[in-house]
Amino acid sequence: MALLRSRGGLILTNPVLASYVVPVHPHPLLVPEQNEGWQRLRDAFDEARQQISDSGADVIIIYSTTWPSIIGHQIQADPNPTWTLVDQDFHDLGSMDYSFRIDADFAEAWNKANHSRGLQSRTVAYNGFPIDVGSVVALKLLNPDNAIPAVIVSSNVYANRAETTVLAKSCLDVLKSTGKKAVAVTAMSMSNRMFTEFIDAADDKIHSLKDDEWNRKVLEFLEEGRLEDVAQLSRTIHQQIRVQKVVTFKPMWWLSAMNDNRNDLTGRVLAYEALHGAGGAVVHLDPTSNGMGDKEYDEDDVEVYHGERNVLDAEANESSPESKHVDGNGPALWDPAEGKDAVNTDSAPKPVGLYPHARRVGDLLYLSGVGPRQPGTNAIPGGPIQDANGEPLEYDIKAQTRAVVENIARILEEAGSSMEKVVDVTSFLVDMDRDFAGYNEVWAETLGHYGPTRTTLAIRALPTPIAVEMKVIAKI
């Protein structure tokens, strides 16, 4: 599992072991022998298959551009979808029988995590559901024996970068909470301008020189591991080499977010060939740093999707400007108090009273008590400790502690500080006997790594149904 440096200086583990870009058209699967380039793509698929097999991954996650959706994102949750697919265009190349092994539990957990981060999504598990051609080609070639269970997510027609990024972050939430390691795959064309007439297989080539040049530029970036740069150029690339409507170049948004928006991956283009004029590439992105510098991150990051197009529920979502209750399980929430020295951020959960997230005093920063609630949704990673009626619930202290630390990192970042600059921490646990060991373990992996002083207290209760809260003092 790769150790990565995130913004804010927090050491996190990213559970994505490898990422791949693969083409969607069926030629490498059905008729590779008809064209040398198609065969080279097939060989590249085979190489990727071997790498995936050797990776130790627990799940293959596919974001497919040939599965468009409208109502948010859809996630395949049929444990064993089985059917025969015929491509709408290339039906004369043959039929594709499939029977896949889907990690339905993961799909359901991802769907739930999406909701926690404000996304519209749903799982689908219906007999005869038409698995899309990009996913079928990818899974049949990358995982032919179903040795690794898969998850497939659609490409929402209307999704912007924020929505697509949050989709990846909720996927990462599930990977982290389950401890699973994943291979991330985007099923997509590079340029997707095909010949509009029928051609002999032997005559296949990239549709135009312009498309070819753009493809090569994108692949050059990927080979240099500059995934985030490609993501930031997504709209430009789309305008240049993609047909309009539906899929754009948004898979790169998802894949970059799955890799913590990094620019220093180790990339390798296994093949790049024409598929009836479209650009088909098999690319391997290894999370190992290539030693080059990372990015200048010049797009806003986003943790929670606020759903600006939530037309149907617009009225229901209108909230008081001052406070709102969440699920009837906890006190009212407030907008953070403003003030000359106050530090507030949308990336941290709303306060339960009129106070700021932090306050600057000289070169010191005093944080208000920070809990694990998620910004925007107030979901509690690891679960609440009790229900709305006060009945105790099972919860995961490690997940809660990790979420506390992540919230701290966001507030520090907003203030221009970082985890390295934390001086002193006071921790509050509602059940010292039950939770100290788990809390202490996460501490050692995260904040403890930087060596601040620490005091841990047992208290009777916290205002929201959480088990841990931390009070932090840091230098700026």
Next chain:
Amino acid sequence: MLGRTMAKGSIVAGCLAPHPPHLVYAENPPQNEPTSEGGWEQLRWGYERLRESLSKIDHDVLVILSPHWQTYVGTHFLGLPHFEGLSVDPIFPNLFRYSYNLDIDVELSKAIHDKAADAGLAVKMMENPDFRVDYGTITTGHMVNPAFDKPLVVISSNRSRHYYSVEVMQEMMMELGRVTRDAILESGKKAVVLASNSLSHRHFTTESDVPEDMSKEHITSHAMHLWDMRIIDYMRTGQAQRIIDEMPEFTEQAIAESDGGGLTWLLSTLTVPTYPAILHGYGTIIGTGNAIVEWPCYAHEEV
């Protein structure tokens, strides 16, 4: 019954017959697995009126151009005499899981195919028996003729608009419409031609807990409504040429499903009619604008 004495082939009616699967879902037909409490009645009553109207016109075959059989390499035609299977909508699988069983008029399909090829269009017959018929075709087919007791000709939607422009799409679809008409006239058959598309096509991105909750249903924006009414007005006043003329702006600004070429093709098969169309119904489905429209050719053309 009107049209029974016609000797040569003819197009007896042309219809705009949109395909949102919600309409089938709302009807609870035995072929569809999910069940509903109704919904979208204005449109379903419109389809009732269309069915009633077509029942009075003798016809042998339904010719459908479906925007949900999307082909990027040429225009394709279903080329086997029979298809059956289960159609699950990949976007609304909660609403549409339909067991279909339909016949194809392969002879007429091939005749249109051959004429299109002669006209220089890229065309192909689809002869893979494993092929799953698209849900747009099935929905329009069901709403117009739920018994599926007349054969279909099913034409794919070439997405040339996405590669080039609406103008290029129109050029191709005008030509395809012309050869479709010629083939029908030469066939000796009486055909109803159907474009299976919505008008404005901006969806909501959320769905009610009860999808048929009509308190949530409305057009996505005023601009979409204005465009839909403008196009419908042209239809009702016999100004089809203005639809053709304004198709680029309509398609771009209303994100209209006319991008699939169906409406242009339909108007071309009817030689861009100057007589009024009958509006059987208009309504929105998850925010998209849908009109059920009939051009009663039998009353206006010499056939």
